[in-house]
Amino acid sequence: MSRLKADERISIRLRELYQRYGYLPYRVSRFEEYDLYMRNKSFLTSEHVLAFSDMDGKLMALKPDITLSVVKNTKAGGGPVKVSYAETVYRVPRGELGFKEIMQAGLEMIGEVDVYAMGEVLMLAARSLAEISPRYALDIADLRLPAGILAQEALTDAQKAQLMALISDKNLHGLRALCAELAIADKTAAQLETLVTEFGPLGETLPVFEAMNLPQACRDALCDLRALLGMMELYGVGGINLDFSVVNDMNYYNGLIFAGFIDGIPSGVLSGGRYDYLLSRMGKKGQAIGFAVYLDQIDRLLGEKAECDVDVLITYGADTPTDAVITAARKQTAAGRSVRVQRAGKADIRYRERIDLGGEENRV
Amino acid sequence: MINVALPKGRLGDKAYAVLERAGYPCPAMKEDNRKLTFENPEIGVRYFLVRPSDVAVYVERGAADIGIAGKDILLEYRPDVYELLDLRMGKCRMCVAGPKDFRDDRSSTLRVATKFPNIARTYYSACSREIELIHLNGSIELAPLVGLSDVIVDIVETGKTLIENGLAPLEEIVPISARLIANKSSYKFKADALRTLRANVEGVLNS
Numbered sequence: 001m002s003r004l005k006a007d008e009r010i011s012i013r014l015r016e017l018y019q020r021y022g023y024l025p026y027r028v029s030r031f032e033e034y035d036l037y038m039r040n041k042s043f044l045t046s047e048h049v050l051a052f053s054d055m056d057g058k059l060m061a062l063k064p065d066i067t068l069s070v071v072k073n074t075k076a077g078g079g080p081v082k083v084s085y086a087e088t089v090y091r092v093p094r095g096e097l098g099f100k101e102i103m104q105a106g107l108e109m110i111g112e113v114d115v116y117a118m119g120e121v122l123m124l125a126a127r128s129l130a131e132i133s134p135r136y137a138l139d140i141a142d143l144r145l146p147a148g149i150l151a152q153e154a155l156t157d158a159q160k161a162q163l164m165a166l167i168s169d170k171n172l173h174g175l176r177a178l179c180a181e182l183a184i185a186d187k188t189a190a191q192l193e194t195l196v197t198e199f200g201p202l203g204e205t206l207p208v209f210e211a212m213n214l215p216q217a218c219r220d221a222l223c224d225l226r227a228l229l230g231m232m233e234l235y236g237v238g239g240i241n242l243d244f245s246v247v248n249d250m251n252y253y254n255g256l257i258f259a260g261f262i263d264g265i266p267s268g269v270l271s272g273g274r275y276d277y278l279l280s281r282m283g284k285k286g287q288a289i290g291f292a293v294y295l296d297q298i299d300r301l302l303g304e305k306a307e308c309d310v311d312v313l314i315t316y317g318a319d320t321p322t323d324a325v326i327t328a329a330r331k332q333t334a335a336g337r338s339v340r341v342q343r344a345g346k347a348d349i350r351y352r353e354r355i356d357l358g359g360e361e362n363r364v
Numbered sequence: 365m366i367n368v369a370l371p372k373g374r375l376g377d378k379a380y381a382v383l384e385r386a387g388y389p390c391p392a393m394k395e396d397n398r399k400l401t402f403e404n405p406e407i408g409v410r411y412f413l414v415r416p417s418d419v420a421v422y423v424e425r426g427a428a429d430i431g432i433a434g435k436d437i438l439l440e441y442r443p444d445v446y447e448l449l450d451l452r453m454g455k456c457r458m459c460v461a462g463p464k465d466f467r468d469d470r471s472s473t474l475r476v477a478t479k480f481p482n483i484a485r486t487y488y489s490a491c492s493r494e495i496e497l498i499h500l501n502g503s504i505e506l507a508p509l510v511g512l513s514d515v516i517v518d519i520v521e522t523g524k525t526l527i528e529n530g531l532a533p534l535e536e537i538v539p540i541s542a543r544l545i546a547n548k549s550s551y552k553f554k555a556d557a558l559r560t561l562r563a564n565v566e567g568v569l570n571s
Contacts, residue, residue: 094444095424137552170446170551200555241552245446263553266426267444 007103007295011086013131014105014293018084021124023107026083028069034059036068043068043252043278045271048092050099064091067275067290070108071282080111093296094267100296106272108290113274115224118256118289119231125260125270125291126237132298135263138270139243140202142225142256145209146247148217149191153184163192168245172196199243202229206242224256246271252278256289265297311337313351315344317358324357366409366557369428371416375454375542379432380411382451386564408557420445420545429550429558435540436519440480446551448562449544452569456540458483459533461526462508462515466534468493477507478517487517487537505529 004012019025034051041047043065050062063069066085074081086105093100107124109117122140129136146167150160159182166175175196179189191212198208206229210222225242232240246259253273260270272291279288312332316325325341332339340349344356368383370376380393390404390411403410414422416434423431424443436458438447458480468474470493477498478484488495498513505525507513519540520526520533544565551558 095421135553139552170448170546172448173450174447245548261549261552263549266424266547266549268548 006298006301010131010298011103011105011295014128015084015086017127017131018105018107018124021082021120023082023084023109023124026070026085026108028063028066028073028085028087030062030088031060032063032069034061036072037061037064040068040252040278040281044091046092046094048099050090062090063087064089066104066106066292067108067278068282070290071110071279071284071288074110074284080109080117082109082111083107103295104292105295106290106292108288110279110286110288113276113287113289115227115231118224118274119228119235121272121289121291122228122240122256122258123232123235123237125258125272126232126239128291128293129239129260129262129270132269132293133262133264133301136239137241137261137263138239138258139199139241139246139261140225140228140256140258141242141244141246142221143247143254143273144221145214145218146192146195146244148215148221149188149195151217152188152215153182155182155184164247167192167195168247170196170245195244199245200241202232202240202242209242221255228256248273252281258291260291260293262298262301264301267297269294269297307350308352309349310340310351311353312339313347313349313354314339314341315347315354315356316341317344320358328355328357365405366430366554366561367428368409368411369419369422369431370411370413371419371432371434372413373416375416375432375434376413378453379451379542382453382565382568386561386568388561388564423545423547426547426549428547429554430544430546430561432542433545435538435543436480436483438543438545439538440482442482443545444548446546446548447543448546449566449569451542451544451565454540454542456519456521457533458517458537458540459520460487460515460517460535460537461505461520461531461533464530464532466515468514474515475513476515476517477504477513479504480517483537484517505531 015025034049037044037049049064051059054060066087066089070083084107089102089104090099091102092098109121126138129138146164150163162178163175166178172193175192179192191214194212198205206225246257248257252275254276255274257273259268262269270291270293274289276287279286314325314328329339329341370379388407388409390402390409392402393411401410401412417437419431419433420437420441420443422428423445432451434454474493474495475498476484476495477500479500481497481499484497498507500507504516504518507516508531509529515534523533526532544562546558
């Protein structure tokens with residue numbers, strides 16, 4: 001019986017998976033300068049950061065995120081960076097009132113992000129989900145589509161953000177009302193509506209967008225999505241949907257963006273995408289893509305609760321010879337079973353089998 | 365099985381009537397008892413009745429696949445859910461209300477009493493108005509009458525309570541109505557069933 005918790009077990013499998021594809025293990029220290037997170041507040045899933053003063057008075061934080069640390073430490077001018085990690089982060093999960101320690105695994109690729117690189121990362125994202133459960137969905141989108149459609153209209157950044165939020169909520173009635181209020185051209189409004197109404201398996205949904213008369217920037221994105229679809233077929237990876245509700249902050253992300261879901265877990269467990277803008281905001285040149293898997297909720301999956309705490313309970317009394325106890329315990333562990341050895345009496349654990357090696361209490 | 369969280373009370377009854385017409389009846393709902401869940405296994409639907417302000421929590425955390433929640437709750441708590449339809453029922457307005465003859469003195473901080481602190485904060489921050497928020501849980505109209513606040517931010521249906529207490533709606537912040545919301549993960553794994561339900565409910569609303 002495996003005594004590892006589900007998140008520990010899966011984090012080990014994910015690290016092995018990423019290293020098989022040459023994403024070198026990357027360790028970051030538990031603390032990071034608070035300032036790093038304050039400058040990039042909206043990149044974080046929660047704005048709350050656990051901060052404290054270091055010995056020299058410098059304000060430090062328990063890291064709520066790994067990507068920012070990886071980007072900060074990337075040197076310009078080197079070869080491509082491919083790193084992976086499985087680390088603990090500290091943040092306030094959405095809808096909760098306090099900080100939680102969360103196990104997070106993921107990978108980052110910084111360098112020239114071409115179609116191959118995108119496909120490899122997407123395949124690893126899908127395989128990461130498959131490690132958790134065969135019932136997964138990986139929703140992908142390309143931010144160049146909504147951005148290209150919105151560029152046809154004279155809109156402020158705040159108006160664009162409002163429209164993107166409605167697409168993200170699949171809020172068709174709200175989108176229609178706002179398009180009317182902003183006097184957006186019917187053709188553009190219809191294209192935006194399609195981003196809400198059309199979603200489903202990539203191979204079935206992509207042709208709907210390809211058949212539309214979209215601006216050039218959108219068509220470039222569709223070409224990349226078509227290439228990615230071909231790559232996923234070659235890798236033998238399924239479960240990929242085109243779904244624009246995954247659109248995210250356009251100040252950090254550009255191009256491909258994705259989110260992963262597991263049947264039985266109510267919120268997304270994986271998120272990632274192209275984040276070239278984050279790089280440039282942090283004064284670095286180049287392109288980047290990556291994703292993170294949040295392992296804090298996977299214990300919720302059915303079947304994760306163990307029926308027993310140990311396989312065998314061995315009890316002994318004051319007069320039981322120690323070597324008899326050791327022999328009995330070794331016999332069980334050699335057979336791959338877990339044992340709990342204790343003095344005879346009450347046992348507050350659940351076990352499949354009990355072996356009594358003497359003791360007054362056992363005879364009562 | 366589709367799990368539906370309905371708000372207890374009048375809005376829940378109206379929403380159930382729409383779902384019943386849309387092809388999701390559950391006769392047990394009409395029995396007079398204290399049951400909290402009602403199931404129709406033939407159609408594959410289970411309803412449960414919860415406090416209106418809790419519907420979004422049940423949906424966001426996946427205990428319900430879909431639910432009926434007021435836009436006020438969605439704006440206040442911003443749950444991570446899909447907002448699939450405006451049900452055009454339970455209509456009212458989120459308003460700033462205060463004494464009929466109220467004049468805003470911008471030289472001092474405005475005291476605002478409300479059950480909806482996030483909506484109030486967002487609204488006044490967009491108006492660049494400095495406010496002191498007073499979070500109350502009920503009888504909001506009392507606050508300006510006894511000098512606890514200058515104005516209130518609250519839901520106004522008919523405005524009758526306001527008028528009877530010498531108050532009036534001063535500004536409308538946003539119109540409110542009931543929305544059909546869905547859990548994001550459920551919408552992937554029960555995609556066909558939930559898309560059909562959305563289309564059926566929309567059909568009833570437009571009929």
